[in-house]
Amino acid sequence: MVLRRSAIKSNLSSRHPEQRRSANYHPSVWEAALIESLTTPFSYEVHGAKLEDLKKEARNLLEYDKDPCSTLKLIDSMQRLGVSYHFGKEIDDALDNVISSKPAIDDLYTTSLMLRILREHAYPISTDVFNKFRGRDGKFVESLGSDMTALLSLYEASHLGMHGEDVMDEAKEFSSGHLKSSWETLDCDLAMQVKQSLENLYVGGCPELRL
Structure with missing residues:
Protein backbone atom coordinates (compact mmCIF):
# COMPACT_ATOMS: atom_id res chain seq x y z
CA MET A 1 0.00 0.00 0.00
CA VAL A 2 1.30 3.41 -0.95
CA LEU A 3 0.96 6.11 1.69
CA ARG A 4 0.20 9.62 0.60
CA ARG A 5 2.81 12.31 1.32
CA SER A 6 0.39 14.11 3.67
CA ALA A 7 -0.13 10.94 5.69
CA ILE A 8 3.61 10.39 6.05
CA LYS A 9 4.11 14.01 7.12
CA SER A 10 1.32 13.71 9.68
CA ASN A 11 2.79 10.48 11.03
CA LEU A 12 6.27 11.99 11.43
CA SER A 13 5.04 15.15 13.09
CA SER A 14 3.18 13.13 15.70
CA ARG A 15 6.41 11.55 16.98
CA HIS A 16 8.30 13.08 19.84
CA PRO A 17 11.52 14.70 18.63
CA GLU A 18 14.62 12.81 19.71
CA GLN A 19 16.43 14.52 22.56
CA ARG A 20 20.14 15.06 21.87
CA ARG A 21 22.47 14.11 24.66
CA SER A 22 24.35 16.86 26.40
CA ALA A 23 28.02 16.47 27.30
CA ASN A 24 27.52 18.95 30.14
CA TYR A 25 30.61 20.91 29.19
CA HIS A 26 31.38 23.79 31.49
CA PRO A 27 31.45 27.18 29.80
CA SER A 28 34.95 28.37 28.95
CA VAL A 29 36.47 31.00 31.22
CA TRP A 30 38.59 32.24 28.31
CA GLU A 31 36.27 34.95 27.12
CA ALA A 32 37.53 37.58 24.72
CA ALA A 33 37.44 40.30 27.37
CA LEU A 34 39.57 38.19 29.73
CA ILE A 35 42.15 37.38 27.06
CA GLU A 36 42.44 41.04 26.08
CA SER A 37 42.93 42.00 29.72
CA LEU A 38 46.00 39.78 30.13
CA THR A 39 49.29 41.63 30.21
CA THR A 40 52.97 40.72 30.32
CA PRO A 41 55.88 42.71 31.74
CA PHE A 42 57.96 41.72 28.71
CA SER A 43 58.00 43.67 25.48
CA TYR A 44 60.49 44.14 22.68
CA GLU A 45 60.56 47.87 23.34
CA VAL A 46 61.77 47.25 26.90
CA HIS A 47 63.77 44.03 26.54
CA GLY A 48 64.75 44.17 22.87
CA ALA A 49 68.23 45.57 23.55
CA LYS A 50 68.99 42.73 25.98
CA LEU A 51 67.73 40.20 23.45
CA GLU A 52 69.96 41.60 20.73
CA ASP A 53 72.95 41.54 23.10
CA LEU A 54 72.34 37.86 23.85
CA ILE A 105 87.45 12.94 18.50
CA ASP A 106 87.92 9.79 20.54
CA ASP A 107 84.88 9.66 22.84
CA LEU A 108 81.54 8.11 21.92
CA TYR A 109 79.42 11.02 23.16
CA THR A 110 81.04 13.66 20.95
CA THR A 111 81.37 11.31 17.97
CA SER A 112 77.65 10.54 18.10
CA LEU A 113 76.77 14.19 18.59
CA MET A 114 78.92 15.20 15.62
CA LEU A 115 77.33 12.64 13.31
CA ARG A 116 73.80 13.63 14.36
CA ILE A 117 74.31 17.39 14.07
CA LEU A 118 76.08 17.14 10.71
CA ARG A 119 73.45 14.84 9.23
CA GLU A 120 70.63 17.02 10.53
CA HIS A 121 72.20 19.85 8.54
CA ALA A 122 72.72 17.66 5.44
CA TYR A 123 76.50 17.39 5.76
CA PRO A 124 78.00 14.10 4.53
CA ILE A 125 79.62 12.03 7.27
CA SER A 126 80.39 8.32 7.22
CA THR A 127 79.43 5.85 9.91
CA ASP A 128 83.09 4.78 9.87
CA VAL A 129 83.51 7.22 12.76
CA PHE A 130 82.03 4.47 14.95
CA ASN A 131 84.59 1.83 13.94
CA LYS A 132 86.87 2.69 16.86
CA PHE A 133 84.08 1.73 19.27
CA ARG A 134 83.46 -1.72 17.77
CA GLY A 135 85.22 -4.98 18.42
CA ARG A 136 86.52 -7.55 15.97
CA ASP A 137 83.05 -9.06 15.77
CA GLY A 138 81.70 -5.73 14.51
CA LYS A 139 79.62 -5.13 17.63
CA PHE A 140 79.92 -2.19 19.99
CA VAL A 141 82.21 -3.08 22.88
CA GLU A 142 80.32 -3.80 26.08
CA SER A 143 82.50 -1.50 28.18
CA LEU A 144 80.66 1.42 26.57
CA GLY A 145 77.45 0.30 28.25
CA SER A 146 78.25 2.10 31.50
CA ASP A 147 78.33 5.62 30.02
CA MET A 148 74.66 6.60 29.89
CA THR A 149 75.29 10.10 28.51
CA ALA A 150 77.28 8.67 25.61
CA LEU A 151 74.67 5.97 25.02
CA LEU A 152 71.92 8.58 24.89
CA SER A 153 73.91 10.52 22.30
CA LEU A 154 74.46 7.32 20.30
CA TYR A 155 70.77 6.44 20.49
CA GLU A 156 69.73 9.84 19.11
CA ALA A 157 72.30 9.59 16.32
CA SER A 158 71.27 6.06 15.38
CA HIS A 159 67.93 7.28 14.02
CA LEU A 160 69.67 9.20 11.26
CA GLY A 161 70.89 6.10 9.48
CA MET A 162 70.54 5.62 5.75
CA HIS A 163 69.51 2.50 3.88
CA GLY A 164 72.14 -0.20 4.15
CA GLU A 165 73.93 1.27 7.17
CA ASP A 166 73.71 -1.78 9.42
CA VAL A 167 75.96 -0.16 11.99
CA MET A 168 73.22 2.37 12.74
CA ASP A 169 70.73 -0.41 13.44
CA GLU A 170 73.32 -2.05 15.70
CA ALA A 171 73.91 1.28 17.43
CA LYS A 172 70.19 1.68 18.08
CA GLU A 173 69.82 -1.84 19.47
CA PHE A 174 72.94 -1.55 21.63
CA SER A 175 72.16 1.88 23.07
CA SER A 176 68.43 1.38 23.60
CA GLY A 177 69.00 -1.95 25.35
CA HIS A 178 71.35 -0.43 27.91
CA LEU A 179 69.25 2.72 28.35
CA LYS A 180 66.02 0.80 28.94
CA SER A 181 67.63 -1.48 31.51
CA SER A 182 69.40 1.28 33.45
CA TRP A 183 67.50 4.57 33.22
CA GLU A 184 65.64 4.09 36.51
CA THR A 185 68.97 3.95 38.38
CA LEU A 186 70.24 7.27 37.00
CA ASP A 187 70.12 10.65 38.68
CA CYS A 188 66.87 12.53 38.23
CA ASP A 189 67.85 14.89 35.39
CA LEU A 190 69.59 12.29 33.24
CA ALA A 191 66.85 9.73 33.90
CA MET A 192 64.26 12.22 32.66
CA GLN A 193 66.28 12.90 29.49
CA VAL A 194 66.63 9.19 28.78
CA LYS A 195 62.95 8.49 29.45
CA GLN A 196 61.81 11.32 27.19
CA SER A 197 64.16 10.27 24.40
CA LEU A 198 63.00 6.65 24.53
CA GLU A 199 59.34 7.68 24.50
CA ASN A 200 59.50 10.61 22.09
CA LEU A 201 62.74 10.72 20.19
CA TYR A 202 64.36 14.09 19.66
CA VAL A 203 66.01 14.65 16.27
CA GLY A 204 66.79 18.26 15.59
CA GLY A 205 63.61 19.36 17.31
CA CYS A 206 61.50 17.06 15.13
CA PRO A 207 60.03 13.57 15.49
CA GLU A 208 62.13 10.65 14.34
CA LEU A 209 63.61 11.20 10.89
CA ARG A 210 64.74 8.37 8.66
CA LEU A 211 66.80 9.34 5.60
Whole structure:
Protein backbone atom coordinates (compact mmCIF):
# COMPACT_ATOMS: atom_id res chain seq x y z
CA MET A 1 0.00 0.00 0.00
CA VAL A 2 1.30 3.41 -0.95
CA LEU A 3 0.96 6.11 1.69
CA ARG A 4 0.20 9.62 0.60
CA ARG A 5 2.81 12.31 1.32
CA SER A 6 0.39 14.11 3.67
CA ALA A 7 -0.13 10.94 5.69
CA ILE A 8 3.61 10.39 6.05
CA LYS A 9 4.11 14.01 7.12
CA SER A 10 1.32 13.71 9.68
CA ASN A 11 2.79 10.48 11.03
CA LEU A 12 6.27 11.99 11.43
CA SER A 13 5.04 15.15 13.09
CA SER A 14 3.18 13.13 15.70
CA ARG A 15 6.41 11.55 16.98
CA HIS A 16 8.30 13.08 19.84
CA PRO A 17 11.52 14.70 18.63
CA GLU A 18 14.62 12.81 19.71
CA GLN A 19 16.43 14.52 22.56
CA ARG A 20 20.14 15.06 21.87
CA ARG A 21 22.47 14.11 24.66
CA SER A 22 24.35 16.86 26.40
CA ALA A 23 28.02 16.47 27.30
CA ASN A 24 27.52 18.95 30.14
CA TYR A 25 30.61 20.91 29.19
CA HIS A 26 31.38 23.79 31.49
CA PRO A 27 31.45 27.18 29.80
CA SER A 28 34.95 28.37 28.95
CA VAL A 29 36.47 31.00 31.22
CA TRP A 30 38.59 32.24 28.31
CA GLU A 31 36.27 34.95 27.12
CA ALA A 32 37.53 37.58 24.72
CA ALA A 33 37.44 40.30 27.37
CA LEU A 34 39.57 38.19 29.73
CA ILE A 35 42.15 37.38 27.06
CA GLU A 36 42.44 41.04 26.08
CA SER A 37 42.93 42.00 29.72
CA LEU A 38 46.00 39.78 30.13
CA THR A 39 49.29 41.63 30.21
CA THR A 40 52.97 40.72 30.32
CA PRO A 41 55.88 42.71 31.74
CA PHE A 42 57.96 41.72 28.71
CA SER A 43 58.00 43.67 25.48
CA TYR A 44 60.49 44.14 22.68
CA GLU A 45 60.56 47.87 23.34
CA VAL A 46 61.77 47.25 26.90
CA HIS A 47 63.77 44.03 26.54
CA GLY A 48 64.75 44.17 22.87
CA ALA A 49 68.23 45.57 23.55
CA LYS A 50 68.99 42.73 25.98
CA LEU A 51 67.73 40.20 23.45
CA GLU A 52 69.96 41.60 20.73
CA ASP A 53 72.95 41.54 23.10
CA LEU A 54 72.34 37.86 23.85
CA LYS A 55 72.05 37.05 20.16
CA LYS A 56 75.33 38.86 19.52
CA GLU A 57 77.04 36.84 22.26
CA ALA A 58 75.74 33.61 20.73
CA ARG A 59 77.00 34.63 17.28
CA ASN A 60 80.42 35.41 18.74
CA LEU A 61 80.55 31.99 20.38
CA LEU A 62 79.73 30.29 17.10
CA GLU A 63 82.28 32.37 15.21
CA TYR A 64 85.24 32.39 17.56
CA ASP A 65 85.01 29.13 19.51
CA LYS A 66 87.38 26.81 17.66
CA ASP A 67 86.78 23.77 19.85
CA PRO A 68 84.62 21.38 17.78
CA CYS A 69 83.11 19.74 20.85
CA SER A 70 82.00 23.07 22.35
CA THR A 71 80.62 24.19 19.00
CA LEU A 72 78.57 21.03 18.54
CA LYS A 73 77.20 21.24 22.09
CA LEU A 74 76.23 24.88 21.55
CA ILE A 75 74.41 24.11 18.29
CA ASP A 76 72.64 21.19 19.95
CA SER A 77 71.50 23.43 22.81
CA MET A 78 70.24 26.07 20.38
CA GLN A 79 68.21 23.47 18.50
CA ARG A 80 66.70 22.02 21.67
CA LEU A 81 65.75 25.51 22.86
CA GLY A 82 64.15 26.29 19.50
CA VAL A 83 66.29 29.37 18.81
CA SER A 84 68.66 28.01 16.15
CA TYR A 85 66.64 29.70 13.38
CA HIS A 86 68.13 33.00 14.53
CA PHE A 87 71.62 31.77 13.64
CA GLY A 88 71.26 29.82 10.40
CA LYS A 89 74.27 31.28 8.60
CA GLU A 90 76.47 31.26 11.70
CA ILE A 91 75.64 27.59 12.35
CA ASP A 92 76.44 26.64 8.75
CA ASP A 93 79.77 28.48 8.95
CA ALA A 94 80.59 26.83 12.27
CA LEU A 95 79.84 23.37 10.88
CA ASP A 96 81.99 24.14 7.83
CA ASN A 97 84.83 24.84 10.27
CA VAL A 98 84.18 21.58 12.12
CA ILE A 99 84.39 19.64 8.86
CA SER A 100 87.51 21.42 7.61
CA SER A 101 89.35 21.03 10.92
CA LYS A 102 89.01 17.22 10.79
CA PRO A 103 88.85 16.96 14.58
CA ALA A 104 90.38 13.96 16.31
CA ILE A 105 87.45 12.94 18.50
CA ASP A 106 87.92 9.79 20.54
CA ASP A 107 84.88 9.66 22.84
CA LEU A 108 81.54 8.11 21.92
CA TYR A 109 79.42 11.02 23.16
CA THR A 110 81.04 13.66 20.95
CA THR A 111 81.37 11.31 17.97
CA SER A 112 77.65 10.54 18.10
CA LEU A 113 76.77 14.19 18.59
CA MET A 114 78.92 15.20 15.62
CA LEU A 115 77.33 12.64 13.31
CA ARG A 116 73.80 13.63 14.36
CA ILE A 117 74.31 17.39 14.07
CA LEU A 118 76.08 17.14 10.71
CA ARG A 119 73.45 14.84 9.23
CA GLU A 120 70.63 17.02 10.53
CA HIS A 121 72.20 19.85 8.54
CA ALA A 122 72.72 17.66 5.44
CA TYR A 123 76.50 17.39 5.76
CA PRO A 124 78.00 14.10 4.53
CA ILE A 125 79.62 12.03 7.27
CA SER A 126 80.39 8.32 7.22
CA THR A 127 79.43 5.85 9.91
CA ASP A 128 83.09 4.78 9.87
CA VAL A 129 83.51 7.22 12.76
CA PHE A 130 82.03 4.47 14.95
CA ASN A 131 84.59 1.83 13.94
CA LYS A 132 86.87 2.69 16.86
CA PHE A 133 84.08 1.73 19.27
CA ARG A 134 83.46 -1.72 17.77
CA GLY A 135 85.22 -4.98 18.42
CA ARG A 136 86.52 -7.55 15.97
CA ASP A 137 83.05 -9.06 15.77
CA GLY A 138 81.70 -5.73 14.51
CA LYS A 139 79.62 -5.13 17.63
CA PHE A 140 79.92 -2.19 19.99
CA VAL A 141 82.21 -3.08 22.88
CA GLU A 142 80.32 -3.80 26.08
CA SER A 143 82.50 -1.50 28.18
CA LEU A 144 80.66 1.42 26.57
CA GLY A 145 77.45 0.30 28.25
CA SER A 146 78.25 2.10 31.50
CA ASP A 147 78.33 5.62 30.02
CA MET A 148 74.66 6.60 29.89
CA THR A 149 75.29 10.10 28.51
CA ALA A 150 77.28 8.67 25.61
CA LEU A 151 74.67 5.97 25.02
CA LEU A 152 71.92 8.58 24.89
CA SER A 153 73.91 10.52 22.30
CA LEU A 154 74.46 7.32 20.30
CA TYR A 155 70.77 6.44 20.49
CA GLU A 156 69.73 9.84 19.11
CA ALA A 157 72.30 9.59 16.32
CA SER A 158 71.27 6.06 15.38
CA HIS A 159 67.93 7.28 14.02
CA LEU A 160 69.67 9.20 11.26
CA GLY A 161 70.89 6.10 9.48
CA MET A 162 70.54 5.62 5.75
CA HIS A 163 69.51 2.50 3.88
CA GLY A 164 72.14 -0.20 4.15
CA GLU A 165 73.93 1.27 7.17
CA ASP A 166 73.71 -1.78 9.42
CA VAL A 167 75.96 -0.16 11.99
CA MET A 168 73.22 2.37 12.74
CA ASP A 169 70.73 -0.41 13.44
CA GLU A 170 73.32 -2.05 15.70
CA ALA A 171 73.91 1.28 17.43
CA LYS A 172 70.19 1.68 18.08
CA GLU A 173 69.82 -1.84 19.47
CA PHE A 174 72.94 -1.55 21.63
CA SER A 175 72.16 1.88 23.07
CA SER A 176 68.43 1.38 23.60
CA GLY A 177 69.00 -1.95 25.35
CA HIS A 178 71.35 -0.43 27.91
CA LEU A 179 69.25 2.72 28.35
CA LYS A 180 66.02 0.80 28.94
CA SER A 181 67.63 -1.48 31.51
CA SER A 182 69.40 1.28 33.45
CA TRP A 183 67.50 4.57 33.22
CA GLU A 184 65.64 4.09 36.51
CA THR A 185 68.97 3.95 38.38
CA LEU A 186 70.24 7.27 37.00
CA ASP A 187 70.12 10.65 38.68
CA CYS A 188 66.87 12.53 38.23
CA ASP A 189 67.85 14.89 35.39
CA LEU A 190 69.59 12.29 33.24
CA ALA A 191 66.85 9.73 33.90
CA MET A 192 64.26 12.22 32.66
CA GLN A 193 66.28 12.90 29.49
CA VAL A 194 66.63 9.19 28.78
CA LYS A 195 62.95 8.49 29.45
CA GLN A 196 61.81 11.32 27.19
CA SER A 197 64.16 10.27 24.40
CA LEU A 198 63.00 6.65 24.53
CA GLU A 199 59.34 7.68 24.50
CA ASN A 200 59.50 10.61 22.09
CA LEU A 201 62.74 10.72 20.19
CA TYR A 202 64.36 14.09 19.66
CA VAL A 203 66.01 14.65 16.27
CA GLY A 204 66.79 18.26 15.59
CA GLY A 205 63.61 19.36 17.31
CA CYS A 206 61.50 17.06 15.13
CA PRO A 207 60.03 13.57 15.49
CA GLU A 208 62.13 10.65 14.34
CA LEU A 209 63.61 11.20 10.89
CA ARG A 210 64.74 8.37 8.66
CA LEU A 211 66.80 9.34 5.60
